[in-house]
Amino acid sequence: MEANKFVVSTSPHVRDPISTRWIMCQVIIALTPVTVYSMAIHGIHGFYVLISSVAGALMGELAVQKGRKLPVTLGDCSAALTGLLLALTLPPRVPWWIALVAGLVATVLGKQIFGGLGHNLFNPALVGRAVVFVSWAAHMTAGYAKSARIGIANTATHRLIQKALADAASGASPLAAMKIVYDPSLSYTGPAGVPKLQASTYYKPLLLANPWGCLGEVSALLLILGGIYLVITRIVDWRIPVVYVGTVAALTALTGRDPLFYTLAGGLLIGAIFMATDYTTSPLAPRGRVVYALGLGLVTWLLRFWSNNPEGVMFAILFMNGLVPIIDRYMLPRPYGKRGAEEAGKP
């Protein structure tokens, strides 16, 4: 008898080759076009922010895991992805050390403190952003203001918007500008001799080249393409971005404002496609995901139109993240064969 030794284990004996690392890398790939394009528009400052944020996120993860003598999991690319996502939500001219702190906070407070990958309640990148957003509000705003140069995105529309902004709201993000335009108490008219700013003026820049915003807001088109890639590769569930954006657009239209502008402007697309779909902080099952996305849309709409801030995506996502355990409790799939107890036993 030959001495054959067999591995004995329970089924299944084969596995799908996908891994956590592969999934994270797909998201990074989906974000690459917008990141590269953003560097082109914002120049070296954007690059500093990107590097600092990613470095902060990696250092935070490494420090905690080394400190706790846990296996280091930088190889799964999730911390790198957190740093990248975070950078894309920061203004291009924010000081590098703020980006670094945001990155550290993201992985330490946002993720590792809960026990690491898969255990955090809130989206780590947005935790990092929220902390620096409230800690250095002036820097964060100034980060936008300084960025109000149109650089390579120099078209007639861009110059027109720049002129209209020059007077009242220098460097304002599109959402901030519209907050002023739509506010009846301000009765905004814009500088003399320049056509009054309208939501529709922004369509093309928002879609193709938007220098007035965070690093990741440079092109709605590239974000949507990234989203399509993730849906096709089945990394994200289409329900979350589609229902989220759809809800915001519908509520915006009901409020009498321009739904297309409010879809393209601000952090909605990057939030809906890349942040709200984060596995760990979104519901497990399809039904729950729809409820979650509806909630996201509602809260975003409330914050955008009835809070002091022009944008509401970040806090909407963080708020709904907090509700995920409850959603999961009530929105799990209906098990097969549980179609009403009295029907059971009847043919």
Next chain:
Amino acid sequence: MKSRAPRLSARARRIRGGVHPPEHKHLTADRPIRRIDAPEVVILPMRQHAGAPCTPRVKRGDVVAVGTVVGDTEAFVSAPIHSSVSGTVQNVAPHPHPAGGEVLSVFVENDGEYRIDPEVHPLPWEDMGPEEIRKAVRASGMVGLGGAAFPTHVKLAPPEKYPIDTVILNGAECEPFLTADYRIMLEYAEEVVEGLRIIMKAVGAPRGIVAVEDNKPLALRRMAEVARGRDVEVLSLRTRYPQGAEKVLIANLLGREVPSGGLPMHVGVVVNNVGTARALAHYFRTGMPLVERVVTVTGSVVREPANLMVPLGTPFRAALDACGGFTEPPAKLIMGGPMMGLAQYTMEVPVVKGTSGILALSQKETEFEIPLEPVCIRCGRCVEVCPMNLVPTYLAAMAHKEKMEDLERLNVNDCIECGCCAYVCPTKNPLVQLIKAGKAELARRKVLFERRAQEAANRGSGKEGGDGGQ
């Protein structure tokens, strides 16, 4: 009589969960079923079916023929075991069983003459009543040949309060690698349809369906040709594991849900494997009980993968030798397919009634890292693929932490252990493995709890006061 081409209506139905692992069926799909000789000694375990094990009806030195009963029992949920060769009983002793552990087995020394038992004679089923058919099926030792090995006569005897309107023949063969059912449908299509009609007669069902996954177009066409004019439907199913799990099959074909904890008969359905149907027809035609079956012997390290007609009791080693042995030492030897098959530690285990395949996997194919602690990134893939609509990641976590109430609340007992969850998990969390352990522990504790309650009750009634009662 209507003629029916394969209908694609079933394909349109929304499929429940499932996965589509690489099929690997090309290894053996084109290999016709080849009969192999029985070895010098066949080993017939007394447990080859779900239910009560048999007791040996022969002793050392007895002379048996092909088809002679060597093991039987009075229990209803059981099936007799017959000798697959003629010769002398060499020994009755425990032997390693492919389903694990050692099982009392009858060793028959093959005299090479293949004398047939005098009891064996054809049975004209068309002149027989349902009860006669069931009796004959019981005597044939027939069990589900898809792998579960549930005694067929039990399926054919549903209580009167559950009238059966549909018999489904399962030709999905959704497990990767396996092609035994595929070859049976191609080569024994007539017998498959005849078997279906026998079952329909036994249970009084007006409707018969042969369901085949759409990755087997030739089988679909062949079955449709034979079914034409016989009032049997042939339906195409989308290729998706575990399409062949009976609860999934019933939902996808008929839109009916078998109630939790229930059986197909509770929704008026009986499901049998196409191989079982073929074996039944063969039995009624010849009178020869179940003494052989088709086994797919395959895997990347098998020199000449093949579909073999194997006498029951043939050791795996002999079946593998009939396929030229290995090109390199296998790392894993599996009975069945890679998704639900049972890993073996030795090649000396015999082919039993439930052996649909013998699969040898290489080192590379079986390697993947499994985390020591369950890691879940909550991607929801396991929820998406679970055909029973359960939440495998929660079940696994609860099983890991031995939270039994939560396991029950999350319907752990509805798990069909198909393994889709573990297959798709990106963190390679052993989900179904943990769930299986959880189910077993839950059952164990229930028995323990009931026994304790019983003991407490006995004590309470025997002694005054007892320990306080409930």
